[in-house]
Amino acid sequence: MRHDKTVLRQRDELPENALPCTATDPDLFHPDPSDPGFMKQLYAAQTVCGPCDRSSTCLKNGVASGSSGVWGGQYLEYGLVVDDPAHRRNLSLRTRQRRKAAA
Numbered sequence: 001m002r003h004d005k006t007v008l009r010q011r012d013e014l015p016e017n018a019l020p021c022t023a024t025d026p027d028l029f030h031p032d033p034s035d036p037g038f039m040k041q042l043y044a045a046q047t048v049c050g051p052c053d054r055s056s057t058c059l060k061n062g063v064a065s066g067s068s069g070v071w072g073g074q075y076l077e078y079g080l081v082v083d084d085p086a087h088r089r090n091l092s093l094r095t096r097q098r099r100k101a102a103a
């Protein structure tokens with residue numbers, strides 16, 4: 001599911017410009033673990049979320065909707081918080097290497 005901040009704004013009845021992420025490319029919040037720039041993009045998204053005073057609600061929305069990406073400054077996959085995104089990235093790279101070797 002895409003990062004739907006519209007839902008968050010409606011729920012909180014916030015003006016569109018009240019959230020730091022509204023001034024940012026939404027793709028920033030969807031880093032791909034198999035991409036070499038995954039951690040850099042993740043940190044950039046978390047930096048945007050840092051000053052957000054709705055991060056708790058945002059995270060709850062991401063979990064409740066089974067979303068993936070950065071929500072409330074946390075990296076989620078299908079609504080689950082990934083505690084160690086660097087480890088997740090390494091697993092993704094190993095899987096890609098195995099598939100490449102098997103081809």
Ligand code: SF4
Nearest residue numbers: 021049052055058072
């Ligand atoms: S925590 Fe991040 S993604 Fe969520 S509303 Fe705030 S700035 Fe946007």
